[in-house]
Every structure is written in C-alpha cells, then in structure tokens.
Amino acid sequence: MAQPDTFGRYRVIRHLGSGSFATVWLAHDDRLDTPVAVKVLAENWTHQLDIHQRFLEEARILRQADSAWLVRVHDIGTLPDDRPYFVMPYADQGSVADLIARKRLQLDEALRLLTEIGQGVTVLHRHGTIHRDIKPSNVLLQSSPVGQRVLVADLGFAKAIDGASGFTQAAGTPGYMSPEQGSPAGDLDVRADVYSLGAVAYELLTGRRPPQPPVRVPPSRLRPGLPRELDALIMSALSADRGQRPPDAKAFTDRIRAIRMSPGSRRRTWASRLRPVGRRTAAVAAAVTALAFGTTAAAGSPGLEFTAVRAAAGDLHLAVPGAWAQQFHSGLSPGVDGEPDAVDDGLLVATDIDAWGDGDGAVSGVFAALLPRERGAGGADGLTPTVGAVPCAGRVERRTFADRRWRGEVWYWPDCGGALTMAALRSTTADRTLYLEVRQPDRRPEVVNRIIAGTRLV
Numbered sequence: 001m002a003q004p005d006t007f008g009r010y011r012v013i014r015h016l017g018s019g020s021f022a023t024v025w026l027a028h029d030d031r032l033d034t035p036v037a038v039k040v041l042a043e044n045w046t047h048q049l050d051i052h053q054r055f056l057e058e059a060r061i062l063r064q065a066d067s068a069w070l071v072r073v074h075d076i077g078t079l080p081d082d083r084p085y086f087v088m089p090y091a092d093q094g095s096v097a098d099l100i101a102r103k104r105l106q107l108d109e110a111l112r113l114l115t116e117i118g119q120g121v122t123v124l125h126r127h128g129t130i131h132r133d134i135k136p137s138n139v140l141l142q143s144s145p146v147g148q149r150v151l152v153a154d155l156g157f158a159k160a161i162d163g164a165s166g167f168t169q170a171a172g173t174p175g176y177m178s179p180e181q182g183s184p185a186g187d188l189d190v191r192a193d194v195y196s197l198g199a200v201a202y203e204l205l206t207g208r209r210p211p212q213p214p215v216r217v218p219p220s221r222l223r224p225g226l227p228r229e230l231d232a233l234i235m236s237a238l239s240a241d242r243g244q245r246p247p248d249a250k251a252f253t254d255r256i257r258a259i260r261m262s263p264g265s266r267r268r269t270w271a272s273r274l275r276p277v278g279r280r281t282a283a284v285a286a287a288v289t290a291l292a293f294g295t296t297a298a299a300g301s302p303g304l305e306f307t308a309v310r311a312a313a314g315d316l317h318l319a320v321p322g323a324w325a326q327q328f329h330s331g332l333s334p335g336v337d338g339e340p341d342a343v344d345d346g347l348l349v350a351t352d353i354d355a356w357g358d359g360d361g362a363v364s365g366v367f368a369a370l371l372p373r374e375r376g377a378g379g380a381d382g383l384t385p386t387v388g389a390v391p392c393a394g395r396v397e398r399r400t401f402a403d404r405r406w407r408g409e410v411w412y413w414p415d416c417g418g419a420l421t422m423a424a425l426r427s428t429t430a431d432r433t434l435y436l437e438v439r440q441p442d443r444r445p446e447v448v449n450r451i452i453a454g455t456r457l458v
C-alpha cells in the first residue's frame with residue numbers, strides 16, 4: 001500500500017493501521033495546525049455499494065451523535081478514485097487493547113475506563129444505534145489537557161435499533177459478541193452491546209477475554225478479591241439469556257459507577273497502598289514531644305493542641321493535633337500491585353492506623369511521605385496524576401499553597417468518608433517533594449494549613 005501525500009487538505013504522515021474495510025492514516029491539518037486521523041475506505045471495497053454506504057453511515061452516526069465519549073468526525077471527502085474518507089481527532093495513546101497488553105490495570109483504573117466506555121455506548125443507544133462490535137481495540141485513548149480521554153470508535157458494524165430486528169448478517173468479534181449476534185436469525189437489541197461491555201469488563205479486570213458463551217468462570221476466579229457486586233454484574237451482562245442482562249448500557253454503567261464509588265472499591269489513596277515495614281510504634285512514640293506551639297497553634301482550631309512527631313529515619317518532622325497522635329507507623333514501603341518504589345520515608349499518625357485505609361470517616365490522622373525529586377519532575381504538577389486522581393465522589397476544592405518552606409497544591413474533598421485532603425508540595429530549600437494526606441471526620445480545613453506549616457525537613 002503506497003503512502004499517499006495528501007487527502008484533501010490533510011498532509012499524510014504515516015499509516016496507523018488497517019481494519020477489514022478501511023485504512024487509517026495519521027495526517028496533519030496544516031490550516032488548523034493539528035494532527036488528525038483519516039479513515040479511508042479500502043480500495044477493494046470501493047465499488048461494493050453496501051460497504052460504501054456503511055462506511056458513510058459510520059461517519060454520519062459519529063457526526064450526529066457528536067459526543068465527547070465517541071470519536072468525532074470533523075470532515076468528510078472523496079478521493080479522485082471515488083473512495084470516501086473521513087477525518088477524526090488523532091488518538092495519540094493507542095487503544096485500550098494496547099493498554100491491557102502493556103500492564104495489569106488497577107481496579108480503579110479498570111472501573112474508570114469501563115465507566116467512560118459505558119458512557120460512549122449509552123450515547124449511541126440514546127441515538128438509536130447498536131454498536132455491535134465493542135471491544136478493547138475499538139476504544140481509543142487520547143491525551144487532553146484534563147487527562148486521558150476515552151473514545152468509543154469503529155462503528156463499521158453499527159446498526160439502527162429500529163432496523164436491527166430480523167437482521168440476518170452475523171457481525172461482531174468472537175469473545176466479545178453476544179450469542180444472538182452469531183445466530184443468523186437473531187434479532188438484536190441494545191442488550192447485545194451490554195454483553196460486549198461485560199466482555200470488555202472481564203478483560204480489563206483479568207487480562208483475558210471471556211471464554212465462548214455460556215461463560216461459567218467469573219472474573220474473581222482469575223483475579224481474587226474483586227468486589228462481589230462487580231463479579232455478579234459482569235456475569236449477568238455475559239448471560240446467554242439477554243433477559244438476565246442489565247437492560248441497556250446506561251443501566252450497566254450506572255452500576256459500575258456505583259461500585260466504583262462504594263467504600264470497598266473506592267480509589268485507595270497513596271497511604272493506604274503502602275505497607276508498614278514492621279511496627280515501630282514504640283520507637284516513634286519515643287520521638288513524640290510536646291511542641292511549643294502553645295495557644296497560638298490552637299487559635300482558630302479550638303481544642304486542638306499540636307504535637308511534634310518525627311519519622312524514625314529522622315528527617316521528617318510533623319506537627320499534628322495531639323488527639324490524633326494515638327498510633328504511629330514510620331517506615332512504609334510500597335506494598336501492593338507494582339506501586340512505584342518512590343517513597344524515601346513515610347510516617348502515618350492516626351487515631352487508628354489499622355482503619356486508616358478503610359476511608360469510612362471514623363479515623364483522624366496524617367500520612368506524610370517524602371518522594372525523590374524525579375517523581376515530581378516539572379514542578380508539583382508532576383504529582384497531579386497521583387494526587388489529583390479522584391478518591392471518591394463529590395465536590396473537590398483545589399488550591400495552591402505557598403509559605404517559606406513549601407509550595408504546591410492542595411486538594412480537599414469535604415465528603416470523602418469525613419474530609420480528605422491530599423497535598424503535593426515542593427520544599428523551597430531542599431530537593432524533596434512532600435506528599436500529604438489528612439483525614440478528619442470533623443472537617444476543619446484550617447487544620448490542614450497548620451499541619452503543612454508545621455512539617456519540616458531536618
């Protein structure tokens with residue numbers, strides 16, 4: 001396949017891939033100065049009227065649906081040899097299939113992707129369209145200023161809901177396709193896509209596509225510890241009997257969202273992913289001294305006397321409300337699922353350290369960790385993906401912080417099992433970054449500033 005120079009005003013850069021009916025090229029829109037992906041009908045199908053029509057129909061559906069959850073179509077054209085093409089934004093991070101091949105996904109990341117894929121399919125169902133070929137390679141990922149965007153793509157098999165009844169041509173991809181799609185007389189409805197969403201969920205969580213229906217091995221058998229409701233939802237979506245499935249993509253997605261936000265699978269904050277290296281309670285307790293803050297520390301925070309606590313390794317000093325300093329852990333190491341080996345030193349001070357990770361709102365405390373410089377290269381923003389990830393539903397307040405020791409950003413969730421604060425702060429004097437989490441059921445944001453101001457490197 002020779003590389004063309006241009007498609008209309010789009011200058012071709014390189015081949016991105018070829019599917020059954022089309023080829024996709026990376027090109028550059030010189031007028032708007034932006035990369036684009038151009039999908040061109042394959043030469044051998046140019047004169048096959050039904051394929052030609054279906055290609056244009058894909059572009060029309062995407063244009064009409066015009067959704068942030070679907071790949072958008074900006075332009076359409078015809079080449080001199082009569083082949084149609086359409087122009088989309090370039091998804092620079094590849095597909096979800098590439099992502100799964102690269103790494104095992106954390107539960108929260110898998111649930112986030114599923115929620116976003118489900119939103120895209122919900123848009124299609126509202127538009128009156130069944131996708132019929134939802135699978136990880138048809139979900140694209142694009143960088144954006146606000147994080148990664150998930151785009152449902154490839155509507156080459158999409159069908160109007162009204163016209164799907166009695167449709168005879170089998171279409172879909174084995175492993176992701178509902179049993180009714182494989183049967184010649186199977187009339188289809190949106191529950192065919194719900195089956196595929198279940199199959200994608202299965203693969204996102206286990207790394208393997210489900211076996212042919214009827215599926216009998218639940219995902220938790222391959223990945224122990226999944227929330228029970230999640231296992232049950234995926235198995236119901238994968239029911240051979242579509243009457244047992246959630247009725248549409250919205251119902252499926254709402255339940256995934258609810259599971260994601262439930263305390264059991266809420267995104268674990270950094271502190272709760274760290275494993276204590278032995279119990280050093282006694283050693284650290286010995287390092288606790290009353291701090292000479294006196295009444296000034298308590299001003300504005302009635303009843304809060306601050307206490308100084310030092311990490312066993314010695315170079316991190318915290319000032320925390322004395323009432324919180326019931327239990328300590330010093331020296332925490334990355335504990336779970338290949339978390340980065342990034343923590344130099346960590347200190348957890350809380351009313352109950354064993355309940356810290358539960359996030360149920362009963363614990364007050366502070367977790368502090370020093371990170372090597374490169375972790376936050378490029379300013380405190382380098383920590384945004386870690387700190388700015390959503391630990392629970394609801395409002396978040398984001399602000400900057402600067403005093404003579406620390407500069408950075410603070411995120412505050414007033415309703416996250418009590419109030420939760422996360423902060424990423426650069427030392428103004430040393431080559432270190434401080435990551436802080438503060439949990440407090442009684443919601444006193446001013447306490448956070450006191451804690452930051454009282455944190456010192458020595």
Ligand SMILES: Nc1ncnc2c1ncn2[C@@H]1O[C@H](COP(=O)(O)OP(=O)(O)OP(=O)(O)O)[C@@H](O)[C@H]1O
Nearest residue numbers: 016017018019020022024037088089090091095154
């Ligand atoms: N907007 C885009 N940005 C970046 N890559 C894209 C874009 N659209 C499609 N691609 C890539 O181009 C390749 C071909 O896509 P296409 O949709 O034609 O077929 P497919 O999904 O690979 O196969 P089939 O249609 O047979 O299921 C895929 O690798 C796909 O990831």
